[in-house]
Structure formats: structure tokens, C-alpha cells
Amino acid sequence: MAAFPKTRTSAQKQESIFERILNYKQFGLIVALILLGLLAKFITPAMYQPASLVAMLRNNSIYAILAIGEMVVILTGGIDISIASTLSLSGVISTTLMTQNPSVPAIVWVIVSLAIGALCGLFNGFLIGKLKMTPMIATLATMYIYRGLAFLISGGVWLFPNKFTEDFTVMSQGSILGIYNITWITIILFLVAGVFLSYTQPGRRIYAVGTNVESAHVSGIKIGNVTVMSYVLCGALSGLAGVLYTANYSICYYGIADGFEMQAIAICVLGGVSLIGGTGRIDGVVIGAVLMSVISYFIGLLPGLSVWQDAIQGAIIIVAVAINIFTERMTIKRILKERGAMI
Amino acid sequence: MSSVNTPSHSLTVKKEFKLNSFLVKWEMILVYILVLINVILMIAKPNYYFAANTIPSIIQSGMDLSCMVLGMIFILLLGDIDVSVASIMVVCGMVMGLLKDAGMNDLIVVLCGLLAGVLCGLFNGVLVAKIGMPAVIVTIATSSLFRGIVKIRLDVNVLKNFPKWFQDLAWDNILGIPVALLIFLALAAVFAIVLHKGKFGRTLYMIGNNPVASLYSGINVTRTKILVFVIMGFMAGVSSIFFVGRMGGGLSSTMGKGYEMNVIAIAVLGGVSTSGGKGKVYGPVIATLIMAFLSYTMGLLGVDTNTRQIFTGIILIVAVLIPYFNKQLIDEIKLKLFYANNKNIEAVNIRCHEEVTEIRHKMKALKHDTSLSEADKAAKRKAYEDKIAALTKKCAQTTKAMKDELKQQNMKTNRALSK
Structure with a gap:
């Protein structure tokens, strides 16, 4: 009889620290980050001033929040391209209400925006989880519906900084310990998402559904409900991002955040979240978000490079997905080789 | 031999044109x-x-x-x-x-x-x-x-x-x-x-x-x-x-x-x-x-x-x-609403429905039958109608009995669980 393959825990114990670092999934990303950091040292040393680092984190916090929601959806094997429109809808509604009732405390608008986002997500989830629509098609349709609704509700009106109350803008623009509030909120959300995905039952169910729908179903998980939950979470986070966006830039109209869904997907893909579902961890998304913000900082800083943004972004996604797929294949090959050696 | 007579070209299925389904x-x-x-x-x-x-x-x-x-x-x-x-x-x-x-x-x-x-x-x-x-x-x-x-x-x-x-x-x-x-x-x-x-x-x-x-x-x-x-x-x-x-x-x-x-x-x-x-x-x-x-x-x-x-x-x-x-969804909704989520009850009902439609088809064919006199036709129709009534009654009875049984079972399990 063939020997039993070693269990994973025993295999891990034998690895040295060096090997463990090499096998760490986000190793390549960290190397890329360090290389870019060194490059910045020579090309744009201004990046290392505390003020510009803090500003960089502030400007990219919205992307990071969207990426957390997008990650939850991608983990179940779906995709949500309506997040930017959800952001715009919730931002427009809550900000318009804020300008009409300036005396109401800002926390109310946060709750309103979360509720609107969750409703948008619920509709997506209902279409995909219950009515079994293809995620891409369903969210493509709702992307245009939500954006159109945002236009209808705002009436095409722009809201300028003079209409914003101090109480409202301080949500994003205020700072604690020199770091902007919006960045703190993002960090808290990352921690909460990490705990939720790794240590709670619903979080593990998301992974189970993404890894293998059939086996998840057989082991008693209600697939539809988990799918709906993931889209609701994604929608709620996008809704929150909406109110933070308007508070951050003190401006609001129906066309805000056009194309942000691309950025969020790019961050997820960079962070090693597999689009087939089931693989991907929050630390990868954190590193992906930081890497993406460094790249966009480069693009913004170098003269004449701003027109390159779309092309570079597209190329990054393609390369990242290709690398993901190749490493997955390599892992499978390695596992097969180990198994072959044992037999 | 009958098997020789079965046409081999029946593999090429060609649906005949039907106005109803076309529209x-x-x-x-x-x-x-x-x-x-x-x-x-x-x-x-x-x-x-x-x-x-x-x-x-x-x-x-x-x-x-x-x-x-x-x-x-x-x-x-x-x-x-x-x-x-x-x-x-x-x-x-x-x-x-x-x-x-x-x-x-x-x-x-x-x-x-x-x-x-x-x-x-x-x-x-x-x-x-x-x-x-x-x-x-x-x-x-x-x-x-x-x-x-x-x-x-x-x-x-x-x-x-x-x-x-x-x-x-x-x-x-x-x-x-x-x-x-x-x-x-x-x-x-x-x-x-x-x-x-x-x-x-x-x-x-x-x-x-x-x-x-x-x-x-x-x-x-x-x-x-x-x-x-x-x-x-x-x-x-x-x-x-x-x-x-x-x-x-x-x-x-x-x-x-x-x-x-x-x-x-x-x-x-x-x-x-x-x-x-x-x-x-x-x-x-x-x-x-x-x-x-x-x-x-x-x-x-x-x-x-x-x-x-x-x-x-x-x-x-x-x-x-x-x-x-489509039909599948309608069936699912029916199963949930009328058949108490039980496949057996659904099966009984579907069987009954099929038999009834078969008899209805026979009744339709009867109308165009010229070999029978009007009195015979009426008598046959009456017999068919009686058959349908009997079938539906029997089906309803079995459904009810099965549902009752299910209810009792559920109560039993509930009692066992509460203990």
C-alpha cells in the first residue's frame, strides 16, 4: 500500500523560515512594492515626505473600501461591476439630503448611505442568487440603472463645497494622529473584513461556496443566501464609500467615481484573489491596494503620463491574472510531483 | 416482422409547422x-x-x-x-x-x-x-x-x-x-x-x-x-x-x-x-x-x-x-404551494392529470368519429366524463391522505425535538 501523503500541518513544520517567506503567496507583490519604492527613491524622492504619503493613502482609501466589497463577491465566484454606480447613487442621495437638513448629525447619513448601498446590493443578489442571472450581465444592467437613478434623483445638479457642513466633511477630511479619518475607516474595515472572512461562520461559507458550489450545497450551505449576503455586503461597502467620497472631495454629482469598479477589480486581482472564486486573502488585498496607490502616484506625478493611466491599468490586470494562473498551475504541478514521489 | 417496418429515417426529427407555437x-x-x-x-x-x-x-x-x-x-x-x-x-x-x-x-x-x-x-x-x-x-x-x-x-x-x-x-x-x-x-x-x-x-x-x-x-x-x-x-x-x-x-x-x-x-x-x-x-x-x-x-x-x-x-x-x-419554475412553485413540498404528492397529481388529458383526447376524437351514431356517442361521452370525475376525486382523496400523514409525521418529529 502506498504511504499516506503527509498532512499539511506536518509539512509546514518542516519548512524553514526562509522557505516560508518564499512560499508566502504575496511574496511577489512585496518584492514588486519594494522595487517600486526603490525606484521612487531615485525618480520622485518627494513621495517619502510624510505629507505626500498621507495624502496618497487618503486618495486611495475609496478604492480600497470598494476592493474589500469586490473581494467578498469575487470570493463567491461572482463579479460586481455596479459598485461605482452604487457609490454614486448612495453618495448623491445622502449628500442631497444632508444639504437639505444641515442640522442632522453626520452619523445619520452614514447609516442612510449604508442602507441604500445594501438595498442596491440586495437587488443584485436577488437577481444573481435567487433568479440565477449571470453576475456579469446582472450587474452590467444594474450599473446603468443605478447611474441613471442617481441622475434622476440629483436632477443633474452639482453640489459644491459651500453646501457641505463641517460635521459632514470631517468624516473624511478630519485627521487623527496625522492620518486622515478616511484612512482610519479603511484600516478598521480591513481588520473587520479579515476577521469576518477568516474566523466567522458566514465568512467561511463564502469561501466554501466559491471553492466548490456542489460540495457546499451538499454540506448544507444555502448557496442562494450566501450569494445574496455577499452582494449585500459589497453594496453596503460601496454605499459607505459613496458618503465618504462626497465628504472627502466636498463635491457631489451623478457622474462621480466613473470607472472605479475597474480599479477595485484590479486591486483584487493584484492581491491574488482568483476570479474563479474561493482563493484570496485580505492581506493580499491590502498589499494590492498599497501597490496600486503607489503606481497611480507615479502616474500622477510624472509629466505626460496621465493619458497612459487606462492602458497601464488594463495591462496590469492582464499581467496580474496571467501570473495568478501560472502560479496556480505551478502549485498544482508541485503538489502532483510531491504526491508522485510518495507513491 | 414489425421491427423491419419501423422506419430508420425517423432519426431526422422534423417538427411539423404549428401556428400556435410559431406565434x-x-x-x-x-x-x-x-x-x-x-x-x-x-x-x-x-x-x-x-x-x-x-x-x-x-x-x-x-x-x-x-x-x-x-x-x-x-x-x-x-x-x-x-x-x-x-x-x-x-x-x-x-x-x-x-x-x-x-x-x-x-x-x-x-x-x-x-x-x-x-x-x-x-x-x-x-x-x-x-x-x-x-x-x-x-x-x-x-x-x-x-x-x-x-x-x-x-x-x-x-x-x-x-x-x-x-x-x-x-x-x-x-x-x-x-x-x-x-x-x-x-x-x-x-x-x-x-x-x-x-x-x-x-x-x-x-x-x-x-x-x-x-x-x-x-x-x-x-x-x-x-x-x-x-x-x-x-x-x-x-x-x-x-x-x-x-x-x-x-x-x-x-x-x-x-x-x-x-x-x-x-x-x-x-x-x-x-x-x-x-x-x-x-x-x-x-x-x-x-x-x-x-x-x-x-x-x-x-x-x-x-x-x-x-x-x-x-x-x-x-x-x-x-x-x-419557464415550465420548470412553474412546476417548482406548484410543488411548494399545492403539494406541500412532497414529490410523491406531485407524482400522484401529475399521473392523474395525464390520465385525464388522455381521456379528453379520446373525447375529442369521438367528436370526429363518423362510424358511431349520435346516441352511442352521447353514451360514450357520459362514460368518459364519469371516469374523469372518479379520477379527480380519487386523486384529491389520496393527496389529502398523504398530506395528513405528512402533518402527523411533522408533529411527531417536532414533539421528539422539543423533548
């Missing part, structure tokens, strides 16, 4: 919608509708993306999706404009434009089929990559130098029929023949239904997929000719945003399933006209562009969901 076909429903929109427009703006040039110009307004719909049918049939089509179209337009600026011959200009489309499609196809990346993410990425390339080259400039006949193609009529429509119909005919009459079309259906099974039955899935993406790129190139013509011979990097959404919406509205393996060419052709009429009508009725997008989105959702409300 509720998806393509016919699309035709009704088209007529309905026309009627609405006729009532709302009678002066405008009956003016000489209105209908051709409405049709022309929808023809700039029509060619991409044909390519998209193939892509969706494979179960893939391509959201980079609008960007490919702009790339082709840019190549043509730049070459014309350089003083090239018209033929070379068009050929190079189409070649650019083919190359973009090839790029998508290789990434999707060879490397095995999901089509959604590849085309999302390439849509920003291709448009990014156009942005790098053009920045904020506008290309204005295009062959003159582009505009003629997009705006002229022959005998009151738009040239663009004629070309579109000709291309659609080619696609219909390839898809419905040729070997290649059957391959597409097979891959869409089950890629693994088709791989094992000797179909080169990789090559077919790449070829389909190349065709899509080529059609985007063709489309760019009409698009540039519609825009009055000008092109900038931000033009045609959101066209991919319209193209997919039209294909889906035309009855092409997004999960692959289902769809025909005829449906999307009619759906193209529907979209043209719909957006023109809404424009005339004073609905602005952003609100129109809501309608496009709703149409997309409804079109995808309508096939979902």
Missing part, C-alpha cells in the same frame, strides 16, 4: 414589441411618423453598432462575453483615421482598420482560450487597455480625415431603404448560414453547451474560441466604418463609451443565452431594430440620455429573466 416564439414576440413601439410612436407623433424620411433615419440611427451584435452572438453562444468591443471599434477607427491622415489609399485604410480589429480580437482570444483567463476579466482589462492606447495616441485631439464614402454608407438610402440596413441584413444572412447550416455553427452550440464534452469528442475548442474572438474583432472593425460615418467623419478617444452594454443588451434581448449554447441569429437582428426604434422614440418623447440608460438596463434584466419563467 409565441421569442422571435415573434420581438416582432410584436417592434410593432407596439411603432404604434406608440405613430400615436404620439403622427405628423412626424408619416413624414417621408423618418423611418429610414430611425433605422440608420441604430445601425452603427449592428455589426457588433452579430459577432457578439457567437461570443455569447460560447458562454463567454466580450465587453471590449466598443474599445476595439475606437481602435479601428483611429487606425483608419491615422492612415488616411498619412495619405493612404482608401482600400489600404479600410483593410488596415479591419486588421487592427482582427489583431485586438486575436489578443483577447489568445488570453481567453490559450492561457485560460476568464473572458470577463480579460475583456474588462483589454477594454481599458485598447481605449488607453487610443488615448495615448490621440490625447484630446479629434481625427477628422476619413474616406468620404463612410458618411454615405451611414446616411444614404437606396429606394428608401438605408444602405446600412442592407449591408447589415446581408452580413446577418451570412452569419445565419454559418451558424444554422454549417458545421462550424454546430460546433459553437456544442462548445457552449459543454466545453469538456466537445473537447473529448474531438473539437479543437481552443482554436474555435480564438477564431470566434477574431470574428468579433473583425465585426467591430466593420462597425467602426458605420460608427465614424454616423459621427460625421470624426473620432475622439471618448466616443462610443457604453456601446458594449448596448450590444450585449441587444444580443440578450434577441434570445441569446449568456450561459452559452442557446440563441439564433434572427432574434438579435429584430432586437437591433427594436433598440433603434425604442431609443429614438424615447428621445422624441423627451427622455434624456441618462434616463434612457435605466430603460436599457431594465430591458436587459427582463430579457434575461423571461426564459427563466
Whole structure:
């Protein structure tokens, strides 16, 4: 009889620290980050001033929040391209209400925006989880519906900084310990998402559904409900991002955040979240978000490079997905080789 | 021997033409919608509708993306999706404009434009089929990559130098029929023949239904997929000719945003399933006209562009969901509502229903039977009716008994659980 393959825990114990670092999934990303950091040292040393680092984190916090929601959806094997429109809808509604009732405390608008986002997500989830629509098609349709609704509700009106109350803008623009509030909120959300995905039952169910729908179903998980939950979470986070966006830039109209869904997907893909579902961890998304913000900082800083943004972004996604797929294949090959050696 | 007599040619199933099923076909429903929109427009703006040039110009307004719909049918049939089509179209337009600026011959200009489309499609196809990346993410990425390339080259400039006949193609009529429509119909005919009459079309259906099974039955899935993406790129190139013509011979990097959404919406509205393996060419052709009429009508009725997008989105959702409300779903709802979620009860009911319909068929046949006298017929009919009544009564009784039993069982388990 063939020997039993070693269990994973025993295999891990034998690895040295060096090997463990090499096998760490986000190793390549960290190397890329360090290389870019060194490059910045020579090309744009201004990046290392505390003020510009803090500003960089502030400007990219919205992307990071969207990426957390997008990650939850991608983990179940779906995709949500309506997040930017959800952001715009919730931002427009809550900000318009804020300008009409300036005396109401800002926390109310946060709750309103979360509720609107969750409703948008619920509709997506209902279409995909219950009515079994293809995620891409369903969210493509709702992307245009939500954006159109945002236009209808705002009436095409722009809201300028003079209409914003101090109480409202301080949500994003205020700072604690020199770091902007919006960045703190993002960090808290990352921690909460990490705990939720790794240590709670619903979080593990998301992974189970993404890894293998059939086996998840057989082991008693209600697939539809988990799918709906993931889209609701994604929608709620996008809704929150909406109110933070308007508070951050003190401006609001129906066309805000056009194309942000691309950025969020790019961050997820960079962070090693597999689009087939089931693989991907929050630390990868954190590193992906930081890497993406460094790249966009480069693009913004170098003269004449701003027109390159779309092309570079597209190329990054393609390369990242290709690398993901190749490493997955390599892992499978390695596992097969180990198994072959044992037999 | 009877077995000899069974015809071997019965394998070729040819459904006989039935008016009832023809009238509720998806393509016919699309035709009704088209007529309905026309009627609405006729009532709302009678002066405008009956003016000489209105209908051709409405049709022309929808023809700039029509060619991409044909390519998209193939892509969706494979179960893939391509959201980079609008960007490919702009790339082709840019190549043509730049070459014309350089003083090239018209033929070379068009050929190079189409070649650019083919190359973009090839790029998508290789990434999707060879490397095995999901089509959604590849085309999302390439849509920003291709448009990014156009942005790098053009920045904020506008290309204005295009062959003159582009505009003629997009705006002229022959005998009151738009040239663009004629070309579109000709291309659609080619696609219909390839898809419905040729070997290649059957391959597409097979891959869409089950890629693994088709791989094992000797179909080169990789090559077919790449070829389909190349065709899509080529059609985007063709489309760019009409698009540039519609825009009055000008092109900038931000033009045609959101066209991919319209193209997919039209294909889906035309009855092409997004999960692959289902769809025909005829449906999307009619759906193209529907979209043209719909957006023109809404424009005339004073609905602005952003609100129109809501309608496009709703149409997309409804079109995808309508096939979902099929017999299976109705059965599921029935099972939950009437049969207490129990398959046995459902089976009893279905059996009863089938027997009853069989007897009804016999009754119908009886009416046309000339060999029997009227009295005999009446007697037989009476016997049949009695039989039906008895069957339904028995069925209701068994259902009730089974439901009661289920209830008792549930109570028992509940009691056991509460203890």
C-alpha cells in the first residue's frame, strides 16, 4: 500500500523560515512594492515626505473600501461591476439630503448611505442568487440603472463645497494622529473584513461556496443566501464609500467615481484573489491596494503620463491574472510531483 | 416482422409547422414589441411618423453598432462575453483615421482598420482560450487597455480625415431603404448560414453547451474560441466604418463609451443565452431594430440620455429573466404551494392529470368519429366524463391522505425535538 501523503500541518513544520517567506503567496507583490519604492527613491524622492504619503493613502482609501466589497463577491465566484454606480447613487442621495437638513448629525447619513448601498446590493443578489442571472450581465444592467437613478434623483445638479457642513466633511477630511479619518475607516474595515472572512461562520461559507458550489450545497450551505449576503455586503461597502467620497472631495454629482469598479477589480486581482472564486486573502488585498496607490502616484506625478493611466491599468490586470494562473498551475504541478514521489 | 417496418429515417426529427407555437416564439414576440413601439410612436407623433424620411433615419440611427451584435452572438453562444468591443471599434477607427491622415489609399485604410480589429480580437482570444483567463476579466482589462492606447495616441485631439464614402454608407438610402440596413441584413444572412447550416455553427452550440464534452469528442475548442474572438474583432472593425460615418467623419478617444452594454443588451434581448449554447441569429437582428426604434422614440418623447440608460438596463434584466419563467419554475412553485413540498404528492397529481388529458383526447376524437351514431356517442361521452370525475376525486382523496400523514409525521418529529 502506498504511504499516506503527509498532512499539511506536518509539512509546514518542516519548512524553514526562509522557505516560508518564499512560499508566502504575496511574496511577489512585496518584492514588486519594494522595487517600486526603490525606484521612487531615485525618480520622485518627494513621495517619502510624510505629507505626500498621507495624502496618497487618503486618495486611495475609496478604492480600497470598494476592493474589500469586490473581494467578498469575487470570493463567491461572482463579479460586481455596479459598485461605482452604487457609490454614486448612495453618495448623491445622502449628500442631497444632508444639504437639505444641515442640522442632522453626520452619523445619520452614514447609516442612510449604508442602507441604500445594501438595498442596491440586495437587488443584485436577488437577481444573481435567487433568479440565477449571470453576475456579469446582472450587474452590467444594474450599473446603468443605478447611474441613471442617481441622475434622476440629483436632477443633474452639482453640489459644491459651500453646501457641505463641517460635521459632514470631517468624516473624511478630519485627521487623527496625522492620518486622515478616511484612512482610519479603511484600516478598521480591513481588520473587520479579515476577521469576518477568516474566523466567522458566514465568512467561511463564502469561501466554501466559491471553492466548490456542489460540495457546499451538499454540506448544507444555502448557496442562494450566501450569494445574496455577499452582494449585500459589497453594496453596503460601496454605499459607505459613496458618503465618504462626497465628504472627502466636498463635491457631489451623478457622474462621480466613473470607472472605479475597474480599479477595485484590479486591486483584487493584484492581491491574488482568483476570479474563479474561493482563493484570496485580505492581506493580499491590502498589499494590492498599497501597490496600486503607489503606481497611480507615479502616474500622477510624472509629466505626460496621465493619458497612459487606462492602458497601464488594463495591462496590469492582464499581467496580474496571467501570473495568478501560472502560479496556480505551478502549485498544482508541485503538489502532483510531491504526491508522485510518495507513491 | 414489425421491427423491419419501423422506419430508420425517423432519426431526422422534423417538427411539423404549428401556428400556435410559431406565434409565441421569442422571435415573434420581438416582432410584436417592434410593432407596439411603432404604434406608440405613430400615436404620439403622427405628423412626424408619416413624414417621408423618418423611418429610414430611425433605422440608420441604430445601425452603427449592428455589426457588433452579430459577432457578439457567437461570443455569447460560447458562454463567454466580450465587453471590449466598443474599445476595439475606437481602435479601428483611429487606425483608419491615422492612415488616411498619412495619405493612404482608401482600400489600404479600410483593410488596415479591419486588421487592427482582427489583431485586438486575436489578443483577447489568445488570453481567453490559450492561457485560460476568464473572458470577463480579460475583456474588462483589454477594454481599458485598447481605449488607453487610443488615448495615448490621440490625447484630446479629434481625427477628422476619413474616406468620404463612410458618411454615405451611414446616411444614404437606396429606394428608401438605408444602405446600412442592407449591408447589415446581408452580413446577418451570412452569419445565419454559418451558424444554422454549417458545421462550424454546430460546433459553437456544442462548445457552449459543454466545453469538456466537445473537447473529448474531438473539437479543437481552443482554436474555435480564438477564431470566434477574431470574428468579433473583425465585426467591430466593420462597425467602426458605420460608427465614424454616423459621427460625421470624426473620432475622439471618448466616443462610443457604453456601446458594449448596448450590444450585449441587444444580443440578450434577441434570445441569446449568456450561459452559452442557446440563441439564433434572427432574434438579435429584430432586437437591433427594436433598440433603434425604442431609443429614438424615447428621445422624441423627451427622455434624456441618462434616463434612457435605466430603460436599457431594465430591458436587459427582463430579457434575461423571461426564459427563466419557464415550465420548470412553474412546476417548482406548484410543488411548494399545492403539494406541500412532497414529490410523491406531485407524482400522484401529475399521473392523474395525464390520465385525464388522455381521456379528453379520446373525447375529442369521438367528436370526429363518423362510424358511431349520435346516441352511442352521447353514451360514450357520459362514460368518459364519469371516469374523469372518479379520477379527480380519487386523486384529491389520496393527496389529502398523504398530506395528513405528512402533518402527523411533522408533529411527531417536532414533539421528539422539543423533548
